[in-house]
Amino acid sequence: MSTNLLNLFSKATDATATEQGFHYQKLKTLKTWLENRIAGKDELIFCDTDDDIVQRDTAAGATKFRQVKLYSTNFSFSTDEVTKSLANFFMLYTQGEYLFEEVVFAFETNAGIAKETRGNDADLLREWAEHQGDLSDELLERCVTRVKQILDPYIADGYAKEKAKDHEGLFLKAKNLYERLPDDFWRSFVKSVRWEFDVIPRDTAIPQLTAEIAQLIGQLPLPVNTKQVSSYIADLHWEIVQRTIDKDPERRVLSNGLLDYLILHHGDKESHWYAALFDKWSADPKVGRFHVGSFLEVVSATRHCRWNLIETGHAPLWLEVMQQFIRLPDIPIPFKRKAIYEYLFLKMQAARAKGEADASMAADAPLVVEYFEHLEERHELADIEEDISFLQIVTAESKITEGFADDAAIEAWTEKLRSSINTHLNNARDVNEHCLMLEMKGTALMSLRHGMHDIEKVKAAMDIFRQIVPLLPSANHYTISLLSELLKQMADVYRLLGEKFENMVDEIERFRLEIAMAAPETDRRLKAAKDLVQSGATLLAAGGTRNFLRALTIFHKVVEVWRMQETMDAHVLALLGIGQVYHALGANFAGKYYALCAIWSAWHTGDEKVMAKLGDCYGMVFHADYLQGAWFSALGEYLPYMNYQKELKNGGHLTDDRVIKNFLDLVLILESAEKVHPDLVHLINDYKTRLGDLYTKEMAYLVEPLQAHLKATEDHRSFVVERVMDAPFNDAGAERFIRFKMLGPTWEIRFQNDHVMTAIAEEFAAVLQVILCEIGRSGKDIALPEKTICINIEQCDGQMEWPVLEGEIWTLRIPAADKHEPGTIRMHYAGVGNHVRSILSEISLLPKDEVETFYLSLLKERQMGQKALSVTSYQRAYFQAMDEEIFDLLARRHFSQVPGRFDHPLIDTLAVTA
Structure with missing residues (x-):
């Protein structure tokens, strides 16, 4: 019969009945925890489970049970705490869970062993403690006999109390099993017991233990602020207390990983x-x-x-x-x-x-x-x-x-x-790239083996770096400050190597002096950019179309200043800021373009801190199409947004205000779909399945109230219409129509609804909106008629073709431009801009030459071309951010246009600009 049955006689052990005793136990636990971490011992410590402290090393198959006592009196075999601890140790020893492990039972106390008096066998306890781990046969037998004398009445008393209720005879069987335990079992148990009597006065035990812990904290292989040791002790002690009282036994565990987390989190x-x-x-x-x-x-x-x-x-x-x-x-x-x-x-x-x-x-x-x-x-x-x-x-x-x-x-x-x-x-594609590659060439020369002596390499590298200096005035995206810092670090290393390397130090410092005025230029530009950001923020806070338009110019300038490697995170934020301003102006495709540029910039830095903003970038793309009513596109864009947001921000869905706002917009799309377009019901159900627990559980607290509100709303159409600029799901169908109203006309752009044509047509819409916003910002009325301007866009191969007007419809043939070649892209955007200029000149009620002159002045004086073409082309950024699989996911081309598609009223978002 298994000795597990003897566990029926186990009793709850009493922790020291004082607050100090409890405190002492936790400090002992903390000391062990720290010692394990310093020694690299992979052991789990369990708080107040089977004993005061339990240590388990599962890999080594070793377990240690510890009873920790803070006392002002000494101990003997007649002391209740000793007898109770031995009984508890024995019951643990009988558990099958530990029969095949190396098990140690430790009784630890600050006190000592009492003097021998009649019946207390204190001398035997002292002798056992002095020879533990190496008991002679004679001493072992005496210890076994004394332990039996303690446990016999313990078992007898337990059986007597339970006898009347022992209907199944389990206690009787356990008592009989106890009485038949073999001698080897008893000897093995006694050998597993350890005694630790520190002989430290009770009043000094805790201060001494705390001092030892403070020393151990300083020995941790972790970044520790030695001035805050007492704070570390308090935090770790609190953690132990909380885990000790946790109702879930599985959470009462301390590990090296948890200790590292708490120490690091303290920093x-x-x-x-x-x-x-x-x-x-x-x-x-x-x-x-x-x-x-x-x-x-x-x-x-x-x-x-x-x-x-x-x-x-x-x-x-x-x-x-x-x-x-x-x-x-x-x-x-x-x-x-x-x-x-x-x-x-x-x-x-x-x-x-x-x-x-x-x-x-x-x-x-x-x-x-x-x-x-x-x-x-x-x-x-x-x-x-x-x-x-x-x-x-x-x-x-x-x-x-x-x-x-x-x-x-x-x-x-x-x-x-x-x-x-x-x-x-x-x-090199431009002067910025030329400077960068000169820096890389010089760095490689200094760092890699080239069969040259060190001084020769340094001189040759400095000569390469000197070629950068005359290019700096034209290099608006390159800064030499990072190179200057790198060279300073190299010079410091050479100094440490000794006197014979001083000539290398001289060469480096000579060059650093030559660029001393150029290197801080970055700081000056960044300070100016920060001042501009403040001005732009002030304008945005003031509100109104005119202030938004003024803020655009400011933020465009900021984007240029921050377009350097060491400030790419700020550059991406500035791009998103421009996108927000365009959205406020109703120029959703211009805003979407800058959000796509932010994705492009974040992705191509390769810098994890910058790429951490990808979730925000995709969120703005989603927001643009939500506002425009292009809800098929928005649904496709929400999936990468959701993934990036969860990955990069540790599931920020529950806390971030922008995330919650975008999710509510998604809920409106999904819960409105069936009423807006009944044919979408199955597609929407499938989409909700893709979202999984996010929709049904994690964010249900947002979904359910909106569902109830929409169900109670009688005029559902009006509720949705006032939240978007054009009809919802307006990107359904084999042919797509983009519509918006700006500076008088209603602009209607038609094109084949596929992946490539979407990029081409949205690019044109974005450029058109950027130009219209610049015209609006100028305050000049170019007398555009309040009618619908229909523009049909087709794809062509090779060169861009001149616009053709047939009746009331313009036909533009524009090539795909999925390239990142600055010269080619500039030519492409010049062509798109000429299309816009041609249409504006033709439809304006002013003389053509006046419109042409005004348009050219915007290009020259307001750098309109740079605003229409940011870090890369719309098409290039779009194809990277939205691949064809995402585009085709919802089969938008196979659904008909939304009923009443063109009944949606459009508002002129730039009507007041003067």
């Missing part, structure tokens, strides 16, 4: 951020498929670990997760290269931190080969700096790990990288 904002990620990925490190948001947060955490926390032992977690990303079949090549870079860099740094070589590095050699096989597949040219750094660390590792990379391969990769830099330098 600055960056530590809070990292602590949350570490906690999240420690709990579930599995990667199912590629999500850019998840990938970017792991990249950020990996870098933070490499730079700041390499001693913590966190590296294995991030290495495991990054390996999973590398192996994903659906990971895009640029991201896979970044994953390889982060994985190997962290692995090398972790090995250096331990002061020993990592024997597994040679097995990663194929990853290095794969990285350089795809050298040209990167987010943007600035990422060449990572290629240079990666080649440096590969070269260093090759000297340590045999078989990692041979000299011939390194030389080939070096030449391939140099050739790539020269190719991009010779084919």
Whole structure:
């Protein structure tokens, strides 16, 4: 019969009946927790479960039960706390759960052992404590006998109390089992008991224990502020108390990961951020498929670990997760290269931190080969700096790990990288790219092996950097301040290397003096941009069409100033700001264009902090089509928006005001669909299924009230109409009509409703709206008639064709322009702008030459062309953000136009502009 049955006699152990005793137990727990973390011991600590403290190392198959007592009197075998603890230890020992583990039962107290008096067997307890772990046969037998003397009445008393109710005879069976326990069982139990008598006065036990804990906190392999040790102790003690009283036993556990989280979370904002990620990925490190948001947060955490926390032992977690990303079949090549870079860099740094070589590095050699096989597949040219750094660390590792990379391969990769830099330098698309590639060329020369002495390399690199200086006045998106800072760091390293490197320091400092006036220019421009932002915000707060139009010019200028690598996050925000202003003006396609440009810019930086704004960018694209009534497009756009928002903002659906607003707009679309267009009912139900728990559970508190309100609304059409600029679901059908009213005319743009033509036609609509807003901002009335201007757009191959007017319909033939070649795109947009100019000149009631002159003045004096063409073309940005699969997902072309489609009243959003 299993000894589990003996657990019937177990009784609840009493914690020390004082607040100090409770406090002492928790401090003992904290000390153990800290000692485990410092020693790297992967052990779980359970608070107040089977005992005061339970420590389990499942991998080692070891469990330790601890009774912790704070007392002012000493102990003997006649002390109740000793007898109760032994009884509790015995009952735990009989549990089958621990029979196959190495089990230790520890009685710990600040007190000592009492003097021998009649019947207390204090000398036996002292002898047992002094020889624990190495009991002689004779001493072992005496200890067994004494333990039996304690437990026999304990079992007898328990049976006597339960005898009358023992209808099934379980207590009797347990009592009989106890009486037949073999001697080996008793000997094994006694050997598992440990005694710890600290012999510290009660009044000094807690202060002494607290001081020991304070020292341990300073030894943690984590960033700890030594001035806040008492605050750490308070936070950790509070955590232990909360877990001790938690009703769920599974939550009464302390781990090394939890300790790291709490210590890191105690720090600055960056530590809070990292602590949350570490906690999240420690709990579930599995990667199912590629999500850019998840990938970017792991990249950020990996870098933070490499730079700041390499001693913590966190590296294995991030290495495991990054390996999973590398192996994903659906990971895009640029991201896979970044994953390889982060994985190997962290692995090398972790090995250096331990002061020993990592024997597994040679097995990663194929990853290095794969990285350089795809050298040209990167987010943007600035990422060449990572290629240079990666080649440096590969070269260093090759000297340590045999078989990692041979000299011939390194030389080939070096030449391939140099050739790539020269190719991009010779084919630079503009002066900004020219400056960047000169910087990359000089950096590569200084950092990589070129068969040159150090002083020769430095001189040659400075000569390359000097070629940047005369280009700076024309380079509005490049700043030399980052190069200046990089060179300062190099000079500092040379200084540390000793006197013989002083000539290299002199060369670097000589060049830094030459650019001393140019380097701070970025700061001055950024300060001016911040002042402009404040002015623009003031205008927006004032409200009104005229102020919105004035704010546009300000924000456009800000976008140009912030269009640099080190300020790309602000640049993306400025693009979104422009999009918001256009939306306020009713120019939804112009607003959508700038949101698409924000997506493009965020994606192509490759910077995780900038890409974290992708959710906001997609949210604005969704908002634009929602306002325009293009609800098929909006539904397609909400899916990537939802994914990015969840991935990049840890499920921000419940808190962010903008997220909630967009979700409410989505609810209106879904709950209105059947009344607006009955044929959509099955499609909408399928879409709700795609949203899953988000719609039915997570955000039900928003869905249900709106459902009830719409159900109670009699005039459903009016309720919807006042919230959008054109009829809802107006992008249904084989042919699509874009309609809006600005500066008098109603503009109606017709085109084939497919993926490519949507990009072409929306691009034209966006350019038209930008130009109309600039005309409105000027305050000049160019006398446009209040009638419908019908524009039919078709796709053509090759050159853009001149507009054709047949009756009342203009036909424009515009080519697809999915290219990122500045010269070609500028020509394309000049053609689109000429289409607009031609139409405006023809329909205006003013003389044509007057309209033409005014139009040219907008191009020259107000840089209207730069506002119509931002960081890339509409088509290019659209195709990247919205692939054809998303476009076709809802089969919009197979539904008829919404009944009463053209009855929706349009409002002239620029009627008051003077």
